[in-house]
Amino acid sequence: MKSLLLLLALALTAFLPVAAATLVHHFDDELSRRASATPLVAGGKGDRFDLVLKSLYFTGGAPEPITMADFDELADTGRALAIPLHLEFSAGGAPLVATTPDYYRFRKLEPARGTLPLLAGDVALGGSAARRLGLGVGDTLPSDQVNLYDLSATYPLRMRVVGVLAEAGTPDDEAAFASLETAWVIAGFGHGHDKLGADSPAADVLGRGDGRVTASAALEQFIEITAENIGDFHFHGDRAALPVNALIAVPNSPKDRTLLKGRYSTAPDLQMLVPGEVVGELLGIVFKIKRLFDATFGLVALAAALFLALVVLLSLRLRKRERETLFLIGCSRGTVAWMQVAEILILAAGALLVAAAATSVLLWQAPNFTRSLLR
Amino acid sequence: MKNKAITIRNLDFSYPGSPFRLTVPELDIEAGEKVALTGASGCGKTTLAHLVAGILEPASGRLTVAGTVVSELGDRARRAFRSSKIGFVFQEFELLEYLPARDNLLLPYTVNRALKLDSAARDRAAAIAGSVGLADKLDRHPSRLSGGERQRLAIARALVTAPEIVVADEPTGNLDPDTARGVVGELLARSAGATVLAITHDHSLLPQFDRSLDISRYSTQPSPADRKPSPES
Numbered sequence: 043m044k045s046l047l048l049l050l051a052l053a054l055t056a057f058l059p060v061a062a063a064t065l066v067h068h069f070d071d072e073l074s075r076r077a078s079a080t081p082l083v084a085g086g087k088g089d090r091f092d093l094v095l096k097s098l099y100f101t102g103g104a105p106e107p108i109t110m111a112d113f114d115e116l117a118d119t120g121r122a123l124a125i126p127l128h129l130e131f132s133a134g135g136a137p138l139v140a141t142t143p144d145y146y147r148f149r150k151l152e153p154a155r156g157t158l159p160l161l162a163g164d165v166a167l168g169g170s171a172a173r174r175l176g177l178g179v180g181d182t183l184p185s186d187q188v189n190l191y192d193l194s195a196t197y198p199l200r201m202r203v204v205g206v207l208a209e210a211g212t213p214d215d216e217a218a219f220a221s222l223e224t225a226w227v228i229a230g231f232g233h234g235h236d237k238l239g240a241d242s243p244a245a246d247v248l249g250r251g252d253g254r255v256t257a258s259a260a261l262e263q264f265i266e267i268t269a270e271n272i273g274d275f276h277f278h279g280d281r282a283a284l285p286v287n288a289l290i291a292v293p294n295s296p297k298d299r300t301l302l303k304g305r306y307s308t309a310p311d312l313q314m315l316v317p318g319e320v321v322g323e324l325l326g327i328v329f330k331i332k333r334l335f336d337a338t339f340g341l342v343a344l345a346a347a348l349f350l351a352l353v354v355l356l357s358l359r360l361r362k363r364e365r366e367t368l369f370l371i372g373c374s375r376g377t378v379a380w381m382q383v384a385e386i387l388i389l390a391a392g393a394l395l396v397a398a399a400a401t402s403v404l405l406w407q408a409p410n411f412t413r414s415l416l417r
Numbered sequence: 418m419k420n421k422a423i424t425i426r427n428l429d430f431s432y433p434g435s436p437f438r439l440t441v442p443e444l445d446i447e448a449g450e451k452v453a454l455t456g457a458s459g460c461g462k463t464t465l466a467h468l469v470a471g472i473l474e475p476a477s478g479r480l481t482v483a484g485t486v487v488s489e490l491g492d493r494a495r496r497a498f499r500s501s502k503i504g505f506v507f508q509e510f511e512l513l514e515y516l517p518a519r520d521n522l523l524l525p526y527t528v529n530r531a532l533k534l535d536s537a538a539r540d541r542a543a544a545i546a547g548s549v550g551l552a553d554k555l556d557r558h559p560s561r562l563s564g565g566e567r568q569r570l571a572i573a574r575a576l577v578t579a580p581e582i583v584v585a586d587e588p589t590g591n592l593d594p595d596t597a598r599g600v601v602g603e604l605l606a607r608s609a610g611a612t613v614l615a616i617t618h619d620h621s622l623l624p625q626f627d628r629s630l631d632i633s634r635y636s637t638q639p640s641p642a643d644r645k646p647s648p649e650s
Contacts, residue, residue: 367507368524370499371499371525
């Protein structure tokens with residue numbers, strides 16, 4: 043038991059710095075790969091880390107909303123492919139990324155089964171999300187309730203799973219994808235219900251006048267968009283005012299990239315960021331912390347080595363009579379010493395084996411772990 | 418005339434840097450004789466026992482034990498001699514707590530290449546374990562044996578290689594008089610054919626031996642070996 047405790051303590055001492063290095067490496071890799079694959083991200087002015095992390099890695103929550111007018115403005119420059127992202131909602135615990143088909147082309151996302159979500163009410167699941175939720179094509183997935191205690195909030199929308207995306211080893215695997223219209227319906231900017239007319243029940247009508255019928259809160263709204271009722275869905279207000287949370291900009295050329303950055307550097311309410319630079323800045327902080335950890339681990343390793351030396355010395359003292367007994371019954375002093383060295387070596391080898399096994403598990407799980415850190 | 422198990426002629430020994438000196442002009446111990454080594458602390462009892470066992474090397478003189486001139490052997494040969502000819506019983510038995518009784522019993526074979534652990538050795542170990550009443554307790558660790566069983570296991574370990582000489586270094590040092598008598602009785606009974614050298618301070622035990630030797634007369638100063646319970650040589 044004492045040897046086991048010592049072995050575990052040694053294994054932990056050996057494992058911790060390896061674990062930290064492995065996780066930081068994977069964290070760096072995970073962040074950098076995605077960031078370098080995304081040329082520019084635009085969003086509301088505010089925390090640049092927040093905008094990049096939430097729009098690239100879906101780390102939970104959504105950046106401050108901008109509007110479709112901002113998307114139109116970017117698209118109208120003709121200098122970049124503009125891809126809007128609406129990130130307010132989730133479904134089954136997976137971030138619900140509402141976007142346009144350009145996103146799938148840009149990220150090279152292909153359906154492994156089914157199709158991409160082209161219609162309002164459709165949802166396609168990332169490979170990991172589908173596996174976690176146990177859903178496939180033909181199943182339904184309700185959007186997550188935003189506020190359980192807000193009685194005026196819209197109901198969750200029951201979405202049809204029309205596809206499961208092939209796993210890409212990116213945060214997209216953990217997400218659910220839908221059209222912008224789907225997100226706006228969940229947000230309450232659009233809805234569907236039976237047509238109101240002269241023959242509508244009085245309870246469903248709040249008022250009539252000027253040829254318009256105003257529905258009351260009693261009018262039942264559809265909670266699912268189907269082929270039968272999709273025609274009854276409609277949006278109130280100006281499309282340009284509808285919200286999105288970020289825009290991915292894929293410039294046509296380096297020159298366009300520079301011009302866009304310059305253009306948005308003076309924008310009062312918007313910022314245009316290079317994700318690689320922001321992530322590099324973030325990783326700089328991470329590596330500074332890692333260096334601090336490395337120094338700490340060095341001290342911990344030194345302390346562990348000193349403790350081990352103390353334990354060995356105490357053990358040698360406690361077992362002096364045992365050594366003497368072995369010598370007296372015919373064991374050479376060299377063999378006695380070698381037996382004790384062998385014990386320490388076996389202990390150290392056992393600790394290294396345990397540390398190696400733990401590292402193997404960590405290497406296997408590191409991508410999932412770093413992704414879970416980002417969520 | 419009986420065979421001599423131990424013959425000492427003009428033996429001289431001293432520890433480096435110590436005024437202690439053990440000088441034994443002539444001493445004969447017959448095969449199978451049970452001898453108690455007595456004398457004041459530091460007089461050289463353990464030193465003499467260790468010389469006989471080949472642990473210490475005399476400065477001069479001739480020491481013959483079980484037909485081997487130990488005083489002429491080198492280190493390796495003395496260790497091989499000790500493994501095959503000498504059995505040790507220690508004051509606190511010195512059983513290895515992390516090994517079961519069986520492995521404690523066979524320890525001399527395990528730690529010494531000069532001894533071969535063959536089926537004959539195993540049979541002998543089983544017979545000795547049976548004779549001391551431990552046949553059904555060989556899988557137990559020493560911590561799960563009673564004091565008497567531990568004592569018998571220690572004696573069995575000393576006898577498992579069928580040694581010609583059994584050296585018992587104060588095997589009753591920490592025991593009450595009744596138990597001490599029991600341990601000595603057990604030791605002498607189990608080592609029936611062997612010559613026994615038992616170091617003791619307890620004069621009430623001397624009647625159980627064939628004779629006692631007061632070592633004080635051979636030494637000039639207190640021996641460091643006799644002042645330390647476990648001398649390193």
